[in-house]
Amino acid sequence: MERDFATRILPALYGCCEHPEGWRSVLDEICKGAGARSAAVQIYSRRGNCLIHGWQERDSYSHEHAALHARWINNPDNPRLTIDPSRLPSTAMSVLTDRQRFAQGSPQLAETRRRLAQIGLRGGAGLLLEFAPHRYLSLILHRRIEDADALETCDVQLLEALGPHLHMMARLSMTVQAAQAAEAALACVLDRLRAAILLCTADGDVRWHNRAAVRMTGQGAPLRIVEGRLRALSPEGRAGLRRLLATAQGAEIASATIGCDAGGQVQAVALPIDALAASTPSGMSGSGSEVALLLVDPARPPIFSTTAVMSLFGLTPAEAQLAIALSHGLSLTEYAARRGVSVGTVRIQSKRILDKTGSRRQSDLVGKLYASALGPLQGQIH
Numbered sequence: 001m002e003r004d005f006a007t008r009i010l011p012a013l014y015g016c017c018e019h020p021e022g023w024r025s026v027l028d029e030i031c032k033g034a035g036a037r038s039a040a041v042q043i044y045s046r047r048g049n050c051l052i053h054g055w056q057e058r059d060s061y062s063h064e065h066a067a068l069h070a071r072w073i074n075n076p077d078n079p080r081l082t083i084d085p086s087r088l089p090s091t092a093m094s095v096l097t098d099r100q101r102f103a104q105g106s107p108q109l110a111e112t113r114r115r116l117a118q119i120g121l122r123g124g125a126g127l128l129l130e131f132a133p134h135r136y137l138s139l140i141l142h143r144r145i146e147d148a149d150a151l152e153t154c155d156v157q158l159l160e161a162l163g164p165h166l167h168m169m170a171r172l173s174m175t176v177q178a179a180q181a182a183e184a185a186l187a188c189v190l191d192r193l194r195a196a197i198l199l200c201t202a203d204g205d206v207r208w209h210n211r212a213a214v215r216m217t218g219q220g221a222p223l224r225i226v227e228g229r230l231r232a233l234s235p236e237g238r239a240g241l242r243r244l245l246a247t248a249q250g251a252e253i254a255s256a257t258i259g260c261d262a263g264g265q266v267q268a269v270a271l272p273i274d275a276l277a278a279s280t281p282s283g284m285s286g287s288g289s290e291v292a293l294l295l296v297d298p299a300r301p302p303i304f305s306t307t308a309v310m311s312l313f314g315l316t317p318a319e320a321q322l323a324i325a326l327s328h329g330l331s332l333t334e335y336a337a338r339r340g341v342s343v344g345t346v347r348i349q350s351k352r353i354l355d356k357t358g359s360r361r362q363s364d365l366v367g368k369l370y371a372s373a374l375g376p377l378q379g380q381i382h
Contacts, residue, residue: 003157003161005033005034005158006158006162006165007161008033009029009033010165012025012026013026013162013165013166014165014169014172016169016173017169017172017173017176018176020057020173023041024057024058024059024060027039027040027057027058027059028059028060030059030158031059031141034141034154034158035143035151035154036155037061037120037121037143037144038058038059038061038069038121038141038142039058039059039062039140039142040057040058040059040074040140041056041057041137041138041139042054042055042056042137042138042139042140043055043056043135043137043138044081044135044136044138045135046083046135047134049082049083049084049085050081050083051083051136052081053076053081065119068119072115072116073112073115073119079102079108079109079112079115080112080124080126082108084101084102084103087101087102087103092129092130092131092167093127093128093129093130093163093164093167094127094129095126095128095159095160095163096125096128097124097125097126097152097156098112098123098124101126116142116145117145120144120145121143121144121145122142122143122144122145123142123143123147123151123152123155124140124141124142125140125141125152125155125159126138126139126140126159127139127140127163127166129163129166129167129170131167131170131174132174137166137170139159141155141158141159143155187210190210191210191211191212192377193210193376193377194212194296194300194302194375194376195212195294195295195296195376196209196210196212196213196215196216196217196294196295196296197209197210197212197213197292197293197294198210198213198292198295199273199290199291199292200230200291200293202245202246202291203229203245204229204231204241205228205229205230206228206229206230209225213225213295216266216297217230217295220260220264221233221260221264221266222234222237222259222260222265222266223237223258223295230293232258232260234259234260236259237258237259237260240256240257240258241256241258241268243256244256244268244270244293245270245291245293247270252271252272253269253270253271255268255269255270256268264299265298265299266295266297267295267296267298268293268294268295268296269293269294270291270292270293271291271292271293271294272290272291272292273290273291273292301328301329302327302369302370302374302375302377304323304324304327304369304374306321306324308374309369309374312372312373312374313353314356315353315356315357318349319349319352319353322346322349322350322353323353323365323369324369325338326350326362327365327366327369332346332350353365
């Protein structure tokens, strides 16, 4: 019966890999199916002979009585959190009752039972598995204090049936969480880029985009995202976008300039994502080939930070400000007038900048700024 019940809850159990918020309903189902009063899943790290609590989720009943449970058992003074290595099995996964966890007649066993009795619980069959070095996943079940001893055996059998799946689930959860963390970090970096980046199908269905894409496909832009699909506003733009996405399927790179009747334009580069198609099983990535679309607004030059330009090229604050102004198209005379200094002073600063950056002329300096690591960034990096 325990194994049949374990099998029934496996879909929901594995669903917690990607959606850990589903644990409470799974624990509620375990309590209902096993007849347990309380169930909790916890993650610990081990330091010496102590388990340090890191994360947990409980069934609805235990959650409602969280304050009472925290007072008596769910706290650092819990005797179960002190490990006796001699009583731990050598395997990475084990199911233990309190009688197995503590020596018979030990004060720790008596204290654990006393604490549980204060909240109407007894026993405590628990699964403990080491899913990474010194990191443990625990699933523990408690019975009502009036329940018979024999029911503890049923709990052990259920946990033994769930054990291999929990072990696999822990490994999957680590993989999923690492992928989600990497995705979030990558998205954070891509949101700092000046170029808009969109992942879309050959039909223009947008799968993902960075923050710059929101601005570059906003009101009045040549391209818009409408109901999840990238669309060009003008007839010429629509034809250009179709050619761009179609060409990208068979080429290493495809590019186009897309404009609109209002006069704005974006420069677009399309790259086929061959690596995704090669590494994903057929049919798993959705319909259509994936294309990375990079958009740049040529009317919006990079916004350089004075501090970043100083650090990168070894300039003083005044020199960095002048270099940035030159990159935005200002002449020495215009910059001098704007700053309220003489043109001679600005010329001296300009010569120092060219010397420090190894530039022969102002156009070389501007090229180096645009080609630098700061060029692709959006906004200011301090």
